[in-house]
Each structure stands twice: as C-alpha cells, then as structure tokens.
Amino acid sequence: MGKGVILSKVLAIMTVVMTVSSVSGMVIMFIIYQEAYERDRPTRPPTPNATDPLPTGLPPNMRLPKNLVPQRYDLHLQPLLYTQTTNTTNQTLAFKGSSNISFLCVERTGTIFLHSKDLSLTENTIRVNDVDRGKVVPVSGVRQNMNDTNFLEIQLNGVLTVGSNYTLFIEFKGELGDNLAGLYVSKYTEKSTTDRVDDERLLVISQLQPTDARKVFPCFDEPAMKAEFMVTIIHREGTKALSNGYLKESNSVVIDGEPWEISTFHQTERMSTYLLAFTVSNFEYTSSPHDRVEIKIHARPQAIKAGHADYASGITKKMLSFYEGYLGRIYGFKKMDLVAAPDFGGVAMENWGLIMFRESALLYEEGVSSITNQEWIATVVAHELAHQWFGNLVTMKWWNNLWLNEGFATYLSYLGVGHLQPDWNMENLLVLNEIQTAFQVDSLASSHPLSCEENDVQTPSDITEQFDDISYSKGAALLRMLADYISEGSFILGLKKYLDALQYSNADNKDLWKHLQQAVNEDGGFVKVEELMYTWTNQMGYPLITINTTTGAVSQQHFLLNQTSTYDLVWHVPIRVRKSGDNPAIVLLKSSGPEMKAAFRANHNQWVLANLNCVGYYRVNYNPENWARLLDQMETDPQEIPIINRGQLIDDAFNLARAGHVNVTLALSTTRYLRNDTEFVPWEVAIRNFNYFLLMFDRSEVYGPMQAYLRNQVQGLYQHFENVTLASSVPDSHSDQYNQINAVDVACKHGLPACQTMVQELFKIWMLNHTNIIHPNLRYSVYCQAVALGGEEEWEFAWRMFQNATSATEKDKLRYALSCTRKIWLLNRYLEYTLDPDKIRKMNAVSTINYVAENVAGQALAWDFVRAHWTYLSQEYGGGIMSFSSLIDGVTQRFSTDFELQQLKQFQSAHGEQGLGSASRALEQAIERTQANIQWVKKNKRTVLEWFKGELRRP
Incomplete structure (x- = not known):
C-alpha cells in the first residue's frame, strides 16, 4: 500500500474521537443548563408594540393631511419694485421673503405637506427645528406642484413626534404680476405739479382669496388651518406699508447700499390664510373718528385731497357701531384700514383689519357719482364690515359652506344700510337684487345646493365656482326667511351664541342650526331649525x-x-x-x-x-x-x-310662463296696469322680465310690435318725471330717483321721440361747450343712448372723456356707453381694446365684453371674440376669484337657436372641463338655458306676436 492510505486511516480515527468528545460535552452542557433554568427561570422580554407605518406618497385627495396644526407665522416680505420710476430706475417686478411657521404635530409623520405655487425656493433654504428638544430635523428632499395640487412636499430624515412643537423656516422668491391675484402690481397716474406730463405710480397690493396665499408664501392654505400672523414688510424709502395688524414700529435701514424701511406689525388674532393682506404704496388717507378703533380710508393722493373718500369715511364708523350693537360683540382689532385699489379683481375683499376695494366701490365724488353709486358704496362697505364677524371671526370649515360667509354678509349688508338710510327701502331692494337674482340660476337643473359635500369641492376651480349667486344671494334670501319664521329676536340671539361659541374657529351648517335652536328653545318657540333648513341648504332649487x-x-x-x-x-x-x-x-x-x-x-x-x-x-x-x-x-x-308683492306677481307670472305653468298671455297681462303705476319696484321687475323677451325676439318680427307696446306703456312714466328731467334735476325720494332712470332708459331705448331728442341735445351741449350738465343719476342712460343714436364722432368723444376721467364711477358710465354704438366696426375695435390693459383695465375686461354682448349689434361679435381668445383670456384674466362664469353667462344670454346650441356644445367639447376651469358650470347652465329658450320661443313666438299686435289695437 502506499503512503497516502496510511495517513487517511489515522485521520479517520482522530475524527471519530473528536466527534464523540464534542457530543459528550454538549450533553453535559445541556444538563447543566436545564438544572440552572429550573432553579431561576428568566423573565420573557416584552413584545414590542407594532408601529403604524408612516404614510407615504401624496394625500388621497386635494386636501392637506391633518397631521400638522399651524400655530403662528413670522412672515417677512420685501417687494423690490419702485413705486415711482425715472429714466434711470432699474425696475424689478419681483418680491422675496421668508417665513418661520410654528406648528404642532398631532400625528406621526416623516413628511410635511403645505401649499406653494409659482414660488422659487431651494432645499438648502428650508430648516425644520424640533422646538421641544432643541434640535434640527434634517430635510432629505423637496418636491413641488405634484399633479397640479400646489403641494410643497418636504421629506424629512426623521419622524415628527405627536404632541411636539416644531418650526419650519423657508426662504422664497416670487414675481409681481398684474393678474390681480396673489401679490400683484397696480398702477395709476398723478397729475404732475411741475410739468404737463402725468406721473405714473405703482403700488403692491394683495388678493389672496380663495387660494392665492400660496402664491405669496408657502403656507397651510385651507380656511380651517387658522394661525396667528406676525408680519414684517421691507419696502422702499418714502413708501407706506400696511398689513392686517396695527403698525408696531418702522425703522430705516440700508440694504445693499440702498435705503429701505422695515415696518413690523402687531400679531393678528387667529385667522385663515386667505384673510392676510398687504399693500405698499404712496397712498394718503382720511380718518374716520371712532372711540375705540382707528379707521382710515386710503386712496390715491388726489382722490383723498378731492374729498372722494369722505362719504365712505362717514358711513364706516356708523356701520361698525351698528353691527357691534346688533351682534352684541365689539370688533376685535385696534384698527381698520379701507383701501381703494386702482386695479382689483373682485368688488372688495374683507381681509381682517385691511379691507380692499376697487375704487368704484369706495370712492364717491359729489356731482359726478350717482345715487346708484352711493347706494353701491354703502352696500359694499356694509358687506365687508359684516364679514369681520361672519367669515373672519367665525369662518366656514371648508369652501363647500361658503354661504356661511357670503350669505350672512349679503343679508346683513341690507340691514346695515337700512339702519343708516331707512328711506332707501332696502327690504325691497333685497328682494329685487338677491331673491329674484338667485331664482334665475336656481331654476336650472344645473344649479347646485347651497351646501354640498366637502369632497365635491376640491380643486381651485371648484372653489372659485362657489362664488356665485347661490352662495351670496340665495344664502341671504334663506337667512331672511328663517329670521322671519323663528322671529327676529330668536335669530339675533342665536347669532350671538354662534359667534361666542365659535370665535376664532370654524363652523359648518350644523353649528349654526345648533345655536339658533338653543335661542328658539329659550324664547319658547317650537320650530325645529335643522329639520326645516336642511331642505333648503342641502337641496338645489x-x-x-x-x-x-x-x-x-x-x-x-x-x-x-x-x-x-x-x-x-x-x-x-x-x-x-x-x-x-x-x-x-x-x-x-x-x-x-x-x-x-x-x-x-x-x-x-x-x-x-x-x-x-x-x-x-x-x-x-x-x-x-x-x-x-x-x-x-x-x-x-x-x-x-303691497308694492313688493305687485313686483312679485309680475315676476312669478313671467317665470311661470317661461316654465309652461301658465299661458304667456297671463304674464304679459300683468304689465297692462303699469301705465297707471309710477312705483319703482313693479316697473323694475317688469323691465327685467321684458329684457328676456327682448333677448329672445329683438332679432325677429316680434320686436317691432313689442317695442311699440313698451313705448306706449312708458309714456306716462316718462311724462311723470319729464319736468325734473329736463331741468337736470331729480325727485326727492330714493325709489323715485331710480324710477326716473327707468323712465329715461326705457323711453329712449324704445324710440320715444321726446326722450331721444333730450339725450342728443344734452350730449351735444357737452361735446360743444365742454360743460356736462347731465345729472349724475341720468348719465348712465343718457351717455348710452346718445352714443347709440350718434356715430363715430360721439363715440370718439366718449372715448376721450373716458380716458381723461379721474373718477372711477364716471369711467364706469362711459365704459358702458361705448358699448352702446350700433357701428359694428367700432364695437369690434372696442372688443380688441379689452386685450390691452392700458386701454381697459384687466378688472374691467369681462364686464366690458358683456356690455358689448348686451347690444344686439354686438352679440355675435362678443361671442366670436370670446371663442377666438378664450385661452389667452382665461390665462391672463382668470386668476383668483375673477371667475369667468359671468363672461360665459353674459355672452350667451341671447342664445335661442339650434345653431347657437350647437356652437355651445362644440365650445364645451373643444376645451373640456380643465380648459374651462371656473366657467365649466356656467357653460353647462348656458347650454341648459339655451335648450329651454329654444323650446319656449318655438312654442310662444306666434302667441306673443299676436298679443302685442292686439294691445296696439286697443283704444
């Protein structure tokens, strides 16, 4: 055998010996372990608690998660523009800032979600601090604008602990645009004192409702996520800054070699982000004395010097005192600033302590502004002041219950103005302006409930759609009905309970019903408020x-x-x-x-x-x-x-006829008696309802007999006021002044020779002598009819007067008059002007297009113009609450043919819901209304024609 075989045997013997030894050792060790285990059994370690996995990815809908609760914002903003420019000025239309947000964690999370839109920020400018533990929470990543949600997602290298306090610091930059949303630039001219060239002035102004706070600073931009705000504004030397809070201090500094001012404002109460506001301008102000609140009306210096803010100043303090007494609760801020903005997308905005208005809603010029302008200013001021309690102090939880803000402010505004001016019959005007207005929208199958489900309102477009006649007008109408039914005393008591219980917080319908029910019970009533009102707020129509x-x-x-x-x-x-x-x-x-x-x-x-x-x-x-x-x-x-019921009978009859419940001849018959009635309400209702007939028939053979009937009916009314009209004067009573306007308007439109001669002569005197003797109340009608009866010369004169007018109310009258011409080429040119903000301000573009559409000569032009420029218009003019619903509604009012219906459907198909945005619902309503118009005209045209012909044959 060889050597290898002998070694293998030896190895095998040694392996067996070692294996036996190892097994024996293991047996001995096991016996020893068992004996020790029996003597001292160890305690089983506790089973670790299962940890809920942290949520990942985007929230399931367009709403922010509820895991973080904002407490306070320390916000610094620095608009970089110059409010006055020279040839050497290097203008920068941008702003920058920083925000330090204090918040509480209520659910474990490794991600912070908040809103940010069109802001530039980088990961290295974001810091998260654990306040309770004094340490930094590292940021691992940042994402913005995922799926058009406007979400800013901050991913953390760690987990936020329930019950702990944190701060989030962010630096950001943004652009100062002119789209009337977020933080934007407005401009105006001041008459130069040194030469003949007018000086252009710029100002920065904000409009954050409903979802544009996120355009100014990263924030939790939902109404229920209230917080306190400490605002600091860094602005150019010589300018003035305003924000919600009272000015705490202002200091001059030098930054990068340039002089700046730093204005710091006192901390606000808890409020929603959409109520935050800022301005930087060279405005001046007039004060309105009040025993506790510092009230100032701010406007262009020349407007203040001319006394245009005096009327608003006089009524603001009175209106504030009325609401404090009515609601039993004082206004909560030390100051109230009202600002007249040259450019403003809405009519006004109720920002707490810093209310914004477009100029025509705040400035009143004696001898130029009309009684309509005066009433409008009083009503808008009253509306915004009412918001200081309903909307600001107590805010709806989500936009699906916007009516809790807007319905209340609308209803209370009529009470406020009625208190100041009892002779204005505001109760009747509420019926005309709110109830009958809401009826029109709410009689369509495409209407919507006053209060819908939260999930039905998600996107910014969904939210903007809520700002319609349902939220404002129907909301006011239902509050009036409820107050009447449960008694005014119970209603006021319930409101006080509602405000006391939910101050600085948020509410929904049930909260209101609960506190009104408590008041009803205390007063011994038996009405079940929620049961009653559920049928009105949660059902459409x-x-x-x-x-x-x-x-x-x-x-x-x-x-x-x-x-x-x-x-x-x-x-x-x-x-x-x-x-x-x-x-x-x-x-x-x-x-x-x-x-x-x-x-x-x-x-x-x-x-x-x-x-x-x-x-x-x-x-x-x-x-x-x-x-x-x-x-x-x-x-x-x-x-x-009663006067208001005479109007109601006419309005109900006409609309019942439109819906097929009564014969159209019954509706028309309600107007026969008007030849002997000089009261404003029934005439106003009749005129509005005849406007529908004019829209349906002013392109057909019905128009001639209908115009002749109206001319005959109004002749007595015109003659009733003729003497004061020819004397460039007005009647004493408020309602008679309104009816004088109706008399002139209807008589001239429908060809009464005396009226048409009168307006042409008055306008010609103005053109030749440059002396305007037309009474301010009548200018709206006289300007329009004179331009309609005239030609290019009258139009060009009106355009020059529009350009030179310094009063916003006078500009509005002339802007409307320019749409009245019957010259197609002038109307086309005027429509093109709406695309140029230097000619027609952006805030007036939509209403100007609608004015042209009212004119039968301009209807098709306006519709073609809107279709051709829809993408541009919606992008440039559709920001914030500047809803395009009114544009679609305005340019389609006359639609009553199958061809026009086909055009509407093609327009809807071409743009889709996303391309239509906030106008989506309005287009559905236009389609439904057009379908109803087509059927109604086919059914009633012959009957209407014969009725008017028959009336003309009557003795």
Whole structure:
C-alpha cells in the first residue's frame, strides 16, 4: 500500500474521537443548563408594540393631511419694485421673503405637506427645528406642484413626534404680476405739479382669496388651518406699508447700499390664510373718528385731497357701531384700514383689519357719482364690515359652506344700510337684487345646493365656482326667511351664541342650526331649525307653491324653467298668506301635497295673496280665477297689494310662463296696469322680465310690435318725471330717483321721440361747450343712448372723456356707453381694446365684453371674440376669484337657436372641463338655458306676436 492510505486511516480515527468528545460535552452542557433554568427561570422580554407605518406618497385627495396644526407665522416680505420710476430706475417686478411657521404635530409623520405655487425656493433654504428638544430635523428632499395640487412636499430624515412643537423656516422668491391675484402690481397716474406730463405710480397690493396665499408664501392654505400672523414688510424709502395688524414700529435701514424701511406689525388674532393682506404704496388717507378703533380710508393722493373718500369715511364708523350693537360683540382689532385699489379683481375683499376695494366701490365724488353709486358704496362697505364677524371671526370649515360667509354678509349688508338710510327701502331692494337674482340660476337643473359635500369641492376651480349667486344671494334670501319664521329676536340671539361659541374657529351648517335652536328653545318657540333648513341648504332649487283658492288645496313641486328635468324634492315651506279683507296667516307646508288649508280658501270675489312681502324663497301659482281677481285689483286699486308683492306677481307670472305653468298671455297681462303705476319696484321687475323677451325676439318680427307696446306703456312714466328731467334735476325720494332712470332708459331705448331728442341735445351741449350738465343719476342712460343714436364722432368723444376721467364711477358710465354704438366696426375695435390693459383695465375686461354682448349689434361679435381668445383670456384674466362664469353667462344670454346650441356644445367639447376651469358650470347652465329658450320661443313666438299686435289695437 502506499503512503497516502496510511495517513487517511489515522485521520479517520482522530475524527471519530473528536466527534464523540464534542457530543459528550454538549450533553453535559445541556444538563447543566436545564438544572440552572429550573432553579431561576428568566423573565420573557416584552413584545414590542407594532408601529403604524408612516404614510407615504401624496394625500388621497386635494386636501392637506391633518397631521400638522399651524400655530403662528413670522412672515417677512420685501417687494423690490419702485413705486415711482425715472429714466434711470432699474425696475424689478419681483418680491422675496421668508417665513418661520410654528406648528404642532398631532400625528406621526416623516413628511410635511403645505401649499406653494409659482414660488422659487431651494432645499438648502428650508430648516425644520424640533422646538421641544432643541434640535434640527434634517430635510432629505423637496418636491413641488405634484399633479397640479400646489403641494410643497418636504421629506424629512426623521419622524415628527405627536404632541411636539416644531418650526419650519423657508426662504422664497416670487414675481409681481398684474393678474390681480396673489401679490400683484397696480398702477395709476398723478397729475404732475411741475410739468404737463402725468406721473405714473405703482403700488403692491394683495388678493389672496380663495387660494392665492400660496402664491405669496408657502403656507397651510385651507380656511380651517387658522394661525396667528406676525408680519414684517421691507419696502422702499418714502413708501407706506400696511398689513392686517396695527403698525408696531418702522425703522430705516440700508440694504445693499440702498435705503429701505422695515415696518413690523402687531400679531393678528387667529385667522385663515386667505384673510392676510398687504399693500405698499404712496397712498394718503382720511380718518374716520371712532372711540375705540382707528379707521382710515386710503386712496390715491388726489382722490383723498378731492374729498372722494369722505362719504365712505362717514358711513364706516356708523356701520361698525351698528353691527357691534346688533351682534352684541365689539370688533376685535385696534384698527381698520379701507383701501381703494386702482386695479382689483373682485368688488372688495374683507381681509381682517385691511379691507380692499376697487375704487368704484369706495370712492364717491359729489356731482359726478350717482345715487346708484352711493347706494353701491354703502352696500359694499356694509358687506365687508359684516364679514369681520361672519367669515373672519367665525369662518366656514371648508369652501363647500361658503354661504356661511357670503350669505350672512349679503343679508346683513341690507340691514346695515337700512339702519343708516331707512328711506332707501332696502327690504325691497333685497328682494329685487338677491331673491329674484338667485331664482334665475336656481331654476336650472344645473344649479347646485347651497351646501354640498366637502369632497365635491376640491380643486381651485371648484372653489372659485362657489362664488356665485347661490352662495351670496340665495344664502341671504334663506337667512331672511328663517329670521322671519323663528322671529327676529330668536335669530339675533342665536347669532350671538354662534359667534361666542365659535370665535376664532370654524363652523359648518350644523353649528349654526345648533345655536339658533338653543335661542328658539329659550324664547319658547317650537320650530325645529335643522329639520326645516336642511331642505333648503342641502337641496338645489326651490319650490313652486300651487294654490287652488276654490278648494283651499296647496301643493309644492320643484320649479325648473325646463320641466323635462324632474327631481323628487320636498321642502318645509313657511307660507305667509293674506286674503282680501282678512289678517295675514302663516302655514307650514311639509309635504308635496295637495293639502287642504282653510287659509287658502277664498269666498266669492275674494282674492288670496301668498308669500306676503316676499319673505319666502319660492314662487306661487294660483287657479285662473284667483289670478283674474289679483289682476283686476291691480287695475282698479293697486295700493291694496303691497308694492313688493305687485313686483312679485309680475315676476312669478313671467317665470311661470317661461316654465309652461301658465299661458304667456297671463304674464304679459300683468304689465297692462303699469301705465297707471309710477312705483319703482313693479316697473323694475317688469323691465327685467321684458329684457328676456327682448333677448329672445329683438332679432325677429316680434320686436317691432313689442317695442311699440313698451313705448306706449312708458309714456306716462316718462311724462311723470319729464319736468325734473329736463331741468337736470331729480325727485326727492330714493325709489323715485331710480324710477326716473327707468323712465329715461326705457323711453329712449324704445324710440320715444321726446326722450331721444333730450339725450342728443344734452350730449351735444357737452361735446360743444365742454360743460356736462347731465345729472349724475341720468348719465348712465343718457351717455348710452346718445352714443347709440350718434356715430363715430360721439363715440370718439366718449372715448376721450373716458380716458381723461379721474373718477372711477364716471369711467364706469362711459365704459358702458361705448358699448352702446350700433357701428359694428367700432364695437369690434372696442372688443380688441379689452386685450390691452392700458386701454381697459384687466378688472374691467369681462364686464366690458358683456356690455358689448348686451347690444344686439354686438352679440355675435362678443361671442366670436370670446371663442377666438378664450385661452389667452382665461390665462391672463382668470386668476383668483375673477371667475369667468359671468363672461360665459353674459355672452350667451341671447342664445335661442339650434345653431347657437350647437356652437355651445362644440365650445364645451373643444376645451373640456380643465380648459374651462371656473366657467365649466356656467357653460353647462348656458347650454341648459339655451335648450329651454329654444323650446319656449318655438312654442310662444306666434302667441306673443299676436298679443302685442292686439294691445296696439286697443283704444
């Protein structure tokens, strides 16, 4: 055998010996371990708690997660522009700033989500600090604008602990645009004192509602995420800065060799981001004395010197005192600044302590502004002051309940102005301006509930769509109805409870109903508030109440202009009713009916009038016998029926005819008696409803007889005011002044020779002598009719006067008049001017296009113009709450043919919901309205033509 075989045997023997030894050792060790284990059993270690996985990725919807609660913002802003420029000025239309946000963590997270849009920031400028532990939480990554959410996602190298406090520091930069949203630039001219060249001035102004705070600084931009704000503004030397808080201190500094001022403002109360506001300007102000609040009206220096802010100054302090007394709660800030902005997308904005207005809504020029302008300013100021409680102190939780802000402010504004001016009959104006306005939108199947589900309102466009006649006007109408039903005393008591319980917080419908119910219970009432109001706020539309006065039967159904769409909706309807010769009664209808009620049953020749004083949000139809008795009463002695109900009967009849519930001849017959009535409300209602007929028929053979009928009817009204009109004067009463305007407007539009001669002569005197003797109340009508009856010379003169006018209210009158010409080429040129902000300010572009569309000569031009420029218009002019819904609504009002319906559908298909943005719902409503118009015209055109011809043959 060889050597290798012998070594293998030896190795094998040694391996066996070692294996046996190892096994023996292991056995011995196991025995020893068992004995020790039995003597002293070890305690089992605790099972570790399962850790919930941290959420990853984007939130499931467009809403911020609720894991972080903002407490305070320390915000620094530095607009870089110069408010005055010279040939050597290096102008920079930008701003930069920093924000230090203090927040509380309420759910574990490794990611911070907040909002940021169009801001430039970098990861190395973001710092997160754990305040409680005194350490930095490292940032691992940053993402912006994922899927158009406007989210800023800050990814952390660590986890935020529940119950701990943190700060988030961010530096950022942004552009100062001119799109009237976020932080933007406005401009105006001041008459030079040294030469003939006017000086241009710039200012910085903010408009953050509803979702544009995120354009100014990264923030938690949702209304329920309230916080306190400490604002510091770094601005050019010689300018003045304003923000919500009271000015704490202002210091001069030098930065990069240039002089600046640093203005620091006192910390605000807890409030929503959309209420934050800033301005930097060379404005001056006038003060409004108040025993506790420093009130200032800020405007262009020349406007202040001319006294244009004096009217607003006088009413603001009175209005503030009224609300404090009415609500039993003082205004919570030390100061209130009201600013008249040369460029402003909305009418006004209620920012807490710093309210913004467009100039025409705040500045009043004696001898130039009309009674309409005066009332408008009073109403807008009252609306914004009411917001200081409803919207600012208590804010809706989410935009689906915007009506809790806007409905309240609208309703209370009429109470406020009515308190200051009891002779203005604001109760009647509320019915005209709010209830009948809301009725038109709410009678479409494409309307929406006053309060919808939160998830139905997600995107910025969804939110902007909420700013419509439903939130404002219907909200006000329902509050008025509720206050009437539960009593004014219970209503006010409930509001006080609501404000006390939810101050500096947020609310939804149920919170309001809860506190109103408490008030009703304390006053011994029996109304179930939530049960009643749920049917009004959570259902779209409104009911038609049908009454048979022979049997006393009453029923309800959903009123729609196009009744082919049916919804099984029932409301709890408080009906105030009066029979001729009897006292009023109230009946609550809770079923669709019919129900038999003695209050609605009339004796022989007795009429029944429901919805007394129009306190209810519904329309009423009667059996033919009762209609005949009511119309006979209006012919023989209209004073027996309240003025507002005379208007209601006309409005209900016309809209019932549009919906096919009554014959169109009944509606037209309600206007016969007007030849003997000089009251404003019924005339105003009739004019508005005839406007629908004009829109439907001013391109057809019906127009001639209809125009002749209106000319005959208005002749008595025109003659009633003719002497004061020719004397360039006005009547004493507020409502008569309004009706004088109606008389001139209707008489001239429909060819009354005396009226047309009068306006041409007045306008010619102005053109030749450069002396305007036209009374401010009548300028709106006289300017328009003179331009319509004239030619290029009159148009060019009006354009020059528009360019030279220094009063915003005078500019508005002339801007409207320029749309009245019948010259197609002038209208086309005027439409092109709306694309040039140096000719027509951006804030006026939409209304100017709509003015042209009102003109039958400009209808097709305006529609073609909007379609051709839609993308540009929506991008350049559609920011913030500058909703394009009114544009679509305005340019399609006259649509009543199959071809126009086809064009609408093609436009909708071409742009899609994303391309239409906030105008999406308005286009759906335009399509529905056009379909209803087509059917109505086909059904009624011949009947309407014959009725007007028959009236012209009457003696």
